[in-house]
Amino acid sequence: MGGDPAQPVTVHGGSGGITAQCEDIVAMARRFGGAAQACLASAFALHQYLVDPTVLSLALLDGVGFATFEADLLDALDGPQGLTWSAAECGAIDAELRVAAAAYETADRLYYGAHDVATGAVRLPAAVAAAAAVLVRTGDPIAAAEVAVARDPEVADVVIAALQVPALLNLLARTIPDGHGVADPLGIDASGTAARPPRRLTDLIAGLARRNDDPHHGTVDVRLLTLPDGTRRAIVDITGTKSWTPLPTRDVTSLSTNGRALVGERTAYEQGVLAAMRQAGVRQSDDVMLIGHSEGGMVAVTTARDTAASGEFNVTHIITAGAPLGLTAGTLPSRIQVLALENARDVVPHLDGVANPDEPNVTTASSARGDSTVHGDHDLRQSYLPLARDVEAAGDRSIRDFLAGSRDFLRANTVETRTFQVQRRY
Amino acid sequence: MSLLPDPATLLAIADRIAGHAAAARARANALGAAVAGAEWRGPAADAFAWTAYGVLSGLHRAGRRLDDAADALRRHARVVSALVQELERLAGHTLGLGADIGRTVEDALVSPGSLVGDGRELLGDSAGLVVDVGDLLGLG
Numbered sequence: 001m002g003g004d005p006a007q008p009v010t011v012h013g014g015s016g017g018i019t020a021q022c023e024d025i026v027a028m029a030r031r032f033g034g035a036a037q038a039c040l041a042s043a044f045a046l047h048q049y050l051v052d053p054t055v056l057s058l059a060l061l062d063g064v065g066f067a068t069f070e071a072d073l074l075d076a077l078d079g080p081q082g083l084t085w086s087a088a089e090c091g092a093i094d095a096e097l098r099v100a101a102a103a104y105e106t107a108d109r110l111y112y113g114a115h116d117v118a119t120g121a122v123r124l125p126a127a128v129a130a131a132a133a134v135l136v137r138t139g140d141p142i143a144a145a146e147v148a149v150a151r152d153p154e155v156a157d158v159v160i161a162a163l164q165v166p167a168l169l170n171l172l173a174r175t176i177p178d179g180h181g182v183a184d185p186l187g188i189d190a191s192g193t194a195a196r197p198p199r200r201l202t203d204l205i206a207g208l209a210r211r212n213d214d215p216h217h218g219t220v221d222v223r224l225l226t227l228p229d230g231t232r233r234a235i236v237d238i239t240g241t242k243s244w245t246p247l248p249t250r251d252v253t254s255l256s257t258n259g260r261a262l263v264g265e266r267t268a269y270e271q272g273v274l275a276a277m278r279q280a281g282v283r284q285s286d287d288v289m290l291i292g293h294s295e296g297g298m299v300a301v302t303t304a305r306d307t308a309a310s311g312e313f314n315v316t317h318i319i320t321a322g323a324p325l326g327l328t329a330g331t332l333p334s335r336i337q338v339l340a341l342e343n344a345r346d347v348v349p350h351l352d353g354v355a356n357p358d359e360p361n362v363t364t365a366s367s368a369r370g371d372s373t374v375h376g377d378h379d380l381r382q383s384y385l386p387l388a389r390d391v392e393a394a395g396d397r398s399i400r401d402f403l404a405g406s407r408d409f410l411r412a413n414t415v416e417t418r419t420f421q422v423q424r425r426y
Numbered sequence: 427m428s429l430l431p432d433p434a435t436l437l438a439i440a441d442r443i444a445g446h447a448a449a450a451r452a453r454a455n456a457l458g459a460a461v462a463g464a465e466w467r468g469p470a471a472d473a474f475a476w477t478a479y480g481v482l483s484g485l486h487r488a489g490r491r492l493d494d495a496a497d498a499l500r501r502h503a504r505v506v507s508a509l510v511q512e513l514e515r516l517a518g519h520t521l522g523l524g525a526d527i528g529r530t531v532e533d534a535l536v537s538p539g540s541l542v543g544d545g546r547e548l549l550g551d552s553a554g555l556v557v558d559v560g561d562l563l564g565l566g
Contacts, residue, residue, distance in 0.1 A: 021466055031460055032478075035453050039485070042446045046492070049443065054435045055499075061430075061509045065502030072498045073443070076491030081484035083450060083492070089481040090457075093474075100470065397465070 004386060006393035007367040010344070013356060014363030014398025018108040022101040023360060029097035032090045039087035043077050050074065108358065127151035143373075149347045150372040161353035166262050166327060169351075173259020177248055181272030183220065183279055183420040190417070197225055197412035198235070201403065204319060204410075205341075205388040208237045208291050209380040211419065217242040218252040218422040220273055222280035225412035233289070233409050234282045238273055238303075240294030240322075252424045253295055261298035262352055264328040266306060269299045272422025274312070280418045282313060289317040289409050293380055294348055297323020297340070301332065308333045317406045321384040322346050326354035329362045337361050339402045341387050344368040345377040363398040365391045430510055436503035440496040447492035454485040523552060 014020065049055060050073060059066035077083050131148035135141060149156060160166070189195070193206050211221045221237035241258060243251040252269045260267045273290075282288060288307075292300035297320030304315040305328075318338045325340055332338065340356055342349040344366045356364040367390040370377030377383050391399055461478045464471065526547070 016465070024465060028460060028464060031457060035457055035485075038453060039450065042449065046443060046446055049439055052439065054431045055439065057431050058433060058436065058502075058506045062502050062505040065498070065505050069495060069498040069502050072491065072495035076488055076495050079491070081487050083446075083485075083488040086450070086481060086485040086488050089484065093478060093481060097474070100474075 004389075007369065007386075007390045009390050009394035009396065009399070010366045011394070011396040011398050012364040012366075013358040013360070014396075015360055015401040016397030017358045017360065017363070018104065019358045020360035020398075022105050025097050025101040025104070029094045029101070032097065033094035036087045036090035036094060039083055039090060043083045043087060046073065046077055046083070121155070123152040124155055127155070147372060149374060150345045150370070150377050153345060153347045153350050156347050156350040157353055157355070160351060166352050169255075169259040170263045170265070171259075172246065173256045176246065176254075176256040176259075177426060178256050178260060178268045179248075179424040179426040181252055181268035181270065181275065181422050182425055183272045183276035183422050185279060186216065186219070186419040186421055188416060189221070189419050194221070194223070194417035194419075195415065197410075197415040198223075199410050201319075201392050202385060202388045204235070204289075204291055205321060205380065205385050207235070207417075208239070208293055208296075208321070209385060211237045212239045212293055212380050214239070214419070216421045218269065218272065220276045220420045220422055221417055222276055222282060222420070223415050223417045224280065224282070224286075225409065226414045227408060227412050231408075232283070232286045233412065234277070234280075234286045235289045235291060235409060236273065236277060236282075236300075238269075238290060238292035238296030238300050240292070240296045248426065250423045250425070252422045254424075256424075257299065258295050261295060261302055262324060262327065264302055264305070264331060266302060267299060268424045269295075269422055270303045270306065272420075272424075273299060273303050274307070276418075276420035276422065277313060279420065284312065284314060286314065287317075287408065288313050288315045289319065289406065290315055291319045291321075292323060293321045293384070294323055294378065297321060297325065298328065301325055301328045301338070304336050305332050308336060317402075317409065321380060321387075322348050322378050324349050324352035325362075326352040326356050330357040330359060332361065334359070334361045337402055337405055338363065339391075339399070340364040341384055341391065342366045343370055343377050343383040343387055345370045345372060346383060347374060348378050363402050365394070365396070365399055367391070430513075433503050433507040433510055436499055436506065440499040440503065443492055443496040443499065447489040447496065450485055450489035450492065454482045454489070457485075458482050519554070 011017075050070060055066070055069075075082065127148045130151050131144040134147045135144035138144070193203065193210050196203070198204050198207060207221065207223065211219050219239050221235070223235040223237070225233040225235065227233065239253070241253045243249060243254040245251070246255045248256075252267075252272055257267045257269045261269070277288070290300035290304055292298070297318075300318050300320060300323075304318055307313040307315050315336055318332075318336060319341070320338070321341045322343060323340065325338070329338055329340065338361060340349075340362065342356075342364055345368055356362055365387075367387050369386045369390070370379070370383040457478070461475055461482075464475070
C-alpha cells in the first residue's frame with residue numbers, strides 16, 4: 001500500500017471552506033460599509049465649507065478665486081465619481097456582498113442536504129448489484145451487506161438519519177451505567193514510533209495505530225514533546241472501539257461510550273483520558289493535540305470541549321480518523337482546530353447521520369481507501385494511514401493551514417511516551 | 427485691527443480639505459489591498475474585484491479633486507491676503523492725510539507764511555493716495 005499513488009482528496013470546511021469564505025466576504029462587506037460611512041461623514045463636513053462665513057465674507061475681494069474654489073469643491077463632492085458617489089457605491093458593495101454571502105451559505109446548506117440523498121441514490125444500484133454478487137458467490141449475507149455499505153456509504157447518512165439511529169443508540173447507551181473512568185499506567189514506551197518525535201501527519205497516525213495495536217482495550221498514549229526552545233507540547237492518542245458489548249463492563253470502549261459520545265455526552269472514557277493526562281504531567285501551559293480513531297475521535301472532541309470549559313488543559317488541535325463528528329464538532333470553541341480524516345468508503349463516520357459542519361476550525365478531508373469491507377475500510381493501517389499520505393500530498397488551503405498551525409507538534413527534539421489503560425469502574 | 431476676517435482662516439480650511447483628501451486616498455489604498463488579498467476565486471469574485479476597483483479609482487479621483495479644491499482655496503487666500511494688506515496700508519495713508527490737513531490749518535493760523543509749503547506737501551500726499559487707490563482698483 002505504501003507505494004500507492006496519492007488519491008484525490010476532497011476537503012470540506014476549514015480555513016478554505018464555505019463558512020470561512022463567507023466570513024471573509026462579510027468582513028470585506030464591513031470594510032466597504034465602514035468606508036461608506038467615513039466618506040459620507042467626510043462629505044458632510046466638507047459641504048459646510050461651501051457656505052462657511054469666512055469663505056463667503058472674503059468672496060468679494062477675489063470673486064474669481066472664490067468661484068473657482070466653490071466649483072472645485074462642489075465637483076469633488078457631488079460631481080461624477082465624487083466623494084458622495086464613492087460613499088454610495090461603497091455602501092452598495094457592502095449590501096451586495098452581504099447578500100452574496102447569505103446566498104452562498106444557503107446554497108451550500110441545500111447542496112449538502114441533498115448531497116447524501118443524490119449520491120446515495122446514484123450509487124445504490126451498483127452497491128446492490130455488488131452485494132448480490134457476493135451473496136451468490138459466498139452465500140454470506142453479512143459479507144454482502146459489508147460490500148453494499150462500503151460501495152455506498154452516503155446512503156447510510158440518509159438511512160441512519162431516517163431511522164433516528166443516533167437518538168436510539170443514545171437511548172440504549174443511557175440504559176447502561178457508564179460508571180467512572182480511571183487510568184492505569186502501563187509504563188513508558190521507548191520503542192518504535194513511540195520513541196521518535198513525529199515529523200508529519202503520517203507519523204501522528206502511525207503513533208495512534210501503534211497504540212491501537214495494543215492488546216489492551218482502552219489504551220491511551222500521552223506523548224510529551226520538548227521543543228528546541230525548551231517549551232513543551234503534548235499529544236494524546238485515544239484508541240477506538242474494541243468491545244460492542246451492550247452490557248455493563250469495565251471495558252471503556254464498549255457501546256455505552258459510543259452511544260453517549262456520538263451525541264456529545266461526557267463519558268467514563270473521557271474521565272480516564274483526563275486522568276491519564278494528569279498522571280503523565282501535562283500542564284495547563286502545554287498546548288495539547290488529541291488524536292483519536294473512531295470512538296476515540298468522538299471522545300477527543302468531548303474532552304477538548306470540556307477542558308476548554310474547565311480550563312484544566314489547553315487543547316489546541318484534534319485529529320480524528322474515521323470518527324462520526326457531525327453532531328459534536330460544531331460545539332467546539334473556534335480556537336480548537338480539527339482535522340477529521342474520513343475514508344470515503346468507511347461507513348463509521350456516517351453513523352451520526354449528518355455531515356461534519358463546515359466551520360473555519362473544522363476541516364474534513366476524504367479520499368477513497370480500503371478493501372471494500374467494513375472492517376478494512378475503517379482500519380487505521382489499511383485505510384487511514386494511506387489516507388493521511390493522500391492528505392499530506394494534497395495542496396488544499398484548509399489542510400495547509402491546519403498543518404501549518406500544528407507545526408510545533410512536529411518539530412520536537414525529544415519525546416517521552418507514557419501509556420495508560422483507561423477502564424470503567426462502578 | 428481689520429474689520430475683515432483673517433485670510434489665514436482660509437488656509438486652515440484648505441489644510442482641513444487636504445486632510446480629507448489624504449484620508450480618502452488612504453481609505454482607497456486600504457480597501458484596494460484588502461480586495462487584492464481576498465482568497466475567493468471565480469467569475470463572481472472577478473466581477474466584485476472589477477466593481478471594487480472602479481469604485482476605488484473614483485475614490486482616488488475624489489481625493490485628487492479635493493486637493494485641487496484645497497489648492498484653489500490657498501490661491502484665493504493669497505490674493506485676499508494681499509488685498510487686505512493693501513487696504514490696511516491705504517487706511518493708514520488716509521489717516522495720515524487727515525492729520526496733515528489738521529496740522530496745515532493750524533500752521534496757517536499761527537504762521538500764514540508757511541501755508542504755501544504745507545499746501546504743496548499736502549497736495550503731494552493726496553496725489554500719492556489717489557495713485558494707490560488707482561493701483562488697488564487695477565487702474566495704475
